[in-house]
Amino acid sequence: MVMEAIKAMSAEEITELCLRHTLYDWSAQAGLKPLPVTTAKGVHFQTADGRRFIDFNSQLMGVNAGHGDRRIIEAIKRQAEQLPYISPFMAHEPRARLGKKLAELLPGDIDKVFFTLGGTDANENAIKMARAVTGRPKILARYRSYHGSTGTAVQATGDPRRWPNEHSGGVVHVLDPYHGIQRGEDTAEVALTHLEEVIRLEGPETIAAFILEPVTGTNGVLIPPDGYLQGVRELCDRFGILLICDEVMTGFGRTGRWFAVDHWNVVPDLITLAKGLTSSYVPLGAVGMRKHVAAYFDDHVFYGGLTYNSHPLGCAAALGTIQAYEEDDMVGNSRRLGEILKRHHRRLMERHPCVGAARNIGLFGALELVRDRKTMEPLGPFNGTSPEMKAVQQALLEGGMYTFSRWNVIMTIPPLCITEAELDEGFEILDSALEVGDRAIGA
Ligand SMILES: Cc1ncc(COP(=O)(O)O)c(C=O)c1O
Numbered sequence: 001m002v003m004e005a006i007k008a009m010s011a012e013e014i015t016e017l018c019l020r021h022t023l024y025d026w027s028a029q030a031g032l033k034p035l036p037v038t039t040a041k042g043v044h045f046q047t048a049d050g051r052r053f054i055d056f057n058s059q060l061m062g063v064n065a066g067h068g069d070r071r072i073i074e075a076i077k078r079q080a081e082q083l084p085y086i087s088p089f090m091a092h093e094p095r096a097r098l099g100k101k102l103a104e105l106l107p108g109d110i111d112k113v114f115f116t117l118g119g120t121d122a123n124e125n126a127i128k129m130a131r132a133v134t135g136r137p138k139i140l141a142r143y144r145s146y147h148g149s150t151g152t153a154v155q156a157t158g159d160p161r162r163w164p165n166e167h168s169g170g171v172v173h174v175l176d177p178y179h180g181i182q183r184g185e186d187t188a189e190v191a192l193t194h195l196e197e198v199i200r201l202e203g204p205e206t207i208a209a210f211i212l213e214p215v216t217g218t219n220g221v222l223i224p225p226d227g228y229l230q231g232v233r234e235l236c237d238r239f240g241i242l243l244i245c246d247e248v249m250t251g252f253g254r255t256g257r258w259f260a261v262d263h264w265n266v267v268p269d270l271i272t273l274a275k276g277l278t279s280s281y282v283p284l285g286a287v288g289m290r291k292h293v294a295a296y297f298d299d300h301v302f303y304g305g306l307t308y309n310s311h312p313l314g315c316a317a318a319l320g321t322i323q324a325y326e327e328d329d330m331v332g333n334s335r336r337l338g339e340i341l342k343r344h345h346r347r348l349m350e351r352h353p354c355v356g357a358a359r360n361i362g363l364f365g366a367l368e369l370v371r372d373r374k375t376m377e378p379l380g381p382f383n384g385t386s387p388e389m390k391a392v393q394q395a396l397l398e399g400g401m402y403t404f405s406r407w408n409v410i411m412t413i414p415p416l417c418i419t420e421a422e423l424d425e426g427f428e429i430l431d432s433a434l435e436v437g438d439r440a441i442g443a
Pocket of ligand 1: 060117118119120121123146147148149213217218246247248249274275
C-alpha cells in the first residue's frame with residue numbers, strides 16, 4: 001500500500017486524473033492537454049515524459065526569481081518547521097519583517113499593507129478600501145485590462161473575460177491610450193482628455209477610484225506614453241479620486257524597476273501586489289496603502305478579513321524571494337537584459353514579416369503578429385484565435401518553449417534570473433517558430 005502511494009505516476013496518469021477530477025481555468029475542458037510537469041530549475045522545466053521547456057512566461061508571469069531557488073525553498077521549509085499557520089489576529093515574525101521590508105521598497109509614503117492570497121482578492125480589497133475611504137460608489141477602470149476573476153475584480157476587468165461575469169454594476173470603463181495594432185496609440189494628452197471627459201460625465205463625486213495596470217499585462221504588454229500616468233495622478237488628485245495601481249504582474253522587478261510606477265515617479269494611493277511577491281512559490285498578495293488611506297482605518301473598522309491574511313508560509317516565502325532579488329540584483333538584471341531582449345525583438349522584426357510590432361520594458365515583452373505589415377491585420381482576431389496563431393504556438397512547444405499567447409500576441413516574459421545565453425536559446429526557438437507564421441501568411 002505504502003509503496004503504491006509513493007510510486008511516481010506516468011505522464012498519462014497525471015494528465016488524465018487532473019482532467020477527470022479538477023477544473024482548469026478559463027477553458028472549455030474538452031480537448032485540453034495540460035503539460036504534466038515534474039520539476040523546474042532556473043528558466044527551465046521538465047515533464048514526466050522527459051520533455052524540457054524553456055519558460056518564456058515565468059509560468060503566469062510570476063516566477064520572477066526563477067524556478068527552484070534554494071533561498072525561497074529554505075525560507076518556506078524553515079517557517080513550516082517553526083509555525084506553518086497562525087490566525088490573522090496574531091502577530092508573528094515573518095509578518096513583522098515583511099511589512100517593514102515592503103514599506104521600505106514601496107514608493108512614496110506607502111507604508112502599510114493588507115495581505116491577501118493573490119491578485120484578485122488584493123484588488124477586491126483595494127476597491128473596498130477606496131469605497132470606504134471616499135464614501136463614493138463607482139470605480140473607473142480601462143477596457144484593455146485584467147484585474148482578477150471574482151466579484152468586483154472581474155467587473156473592473158475590461159477585457160472580454162468580464163462579459164460572462166457581469167452580474168452587478170458600479171464599474172465604468174474608459175478607453176486606453178492603445179487602440180490595437182491597426183489604430184495605434186493616443187498621445188498622453190488625448191488619452192487624458194478622454195479620461196477627464198468620462199470623469200465629468202459620470203460625476204466626479206460618485207467615483208471612488210481609478211484602477212489601472214501601469215503597464216498592462218495580459219492585454220499585450222501595453223506601455224503608456226510618457227506623461228500619461230503622471231496626468232492620471234493629477235486628474236485623480238483634482239477630483240478626489242483614489243488611484244489604485246494594479247502591480248500584480250508588473251511588481252518586483254518585472255519592468256526593470258521594483259515597481260512599474262517607479263518609471264514615472266507616480267505614487268498611487270493603493271497598490272496591489274501578488275505573483276512576484278513570492279515568485280509564486282506559495283500564494284500571497286498584498287494591498288499597499290499610503291498613510292492617508294491607512295489613517296482612515298485607525299478609527300474606522302476595516303470591514304474585511306481572510307483566514308489566510310498574513311499567512312506565515314506566504315510571508316516567509318516573500319522574504320526569501322526579496323532576499324533572492326536583492327542578492328542577485330535581479331531588478332538590475334531585468335533592466336540590463338531588457339535591452340538585450342529589445343535587440344532580439346528588433347532582429348525578429350527584421351527577419352519575420354509576420355511580426356508587426358514588438359515592445360518591452362525590462363523583461364516584460366510581447367510580439368504582435370500580423371497577416372500583412374501594410375494593413376497590420378492581426379494574425380489572430382480580438383478575443384479569438386486562428387489556425388495560423390495555433391500553428392505558431394504548436395511550433396514553439398515542439399521547439400521546447402513554453403510561453404503565453406493570446407489573440408495575436410506572443411509574450412516574452414522570462415524569469416529575471418535569465419542569462420544572456422538563455423535569452424539566445426529562447427530567441428532561437430522563437431526565430432524558428434515564426435517561420436511557420438511567415439509561411440502561413442505567404443511571406
Ligand atoms: C494585473 C493583474 N491583476 C490581477 C490578477 C489576478 O491575480 P490572481 O490570479 O493572483 O488572483 C492578475 C493575474 O494574472 C493580473 O495579471
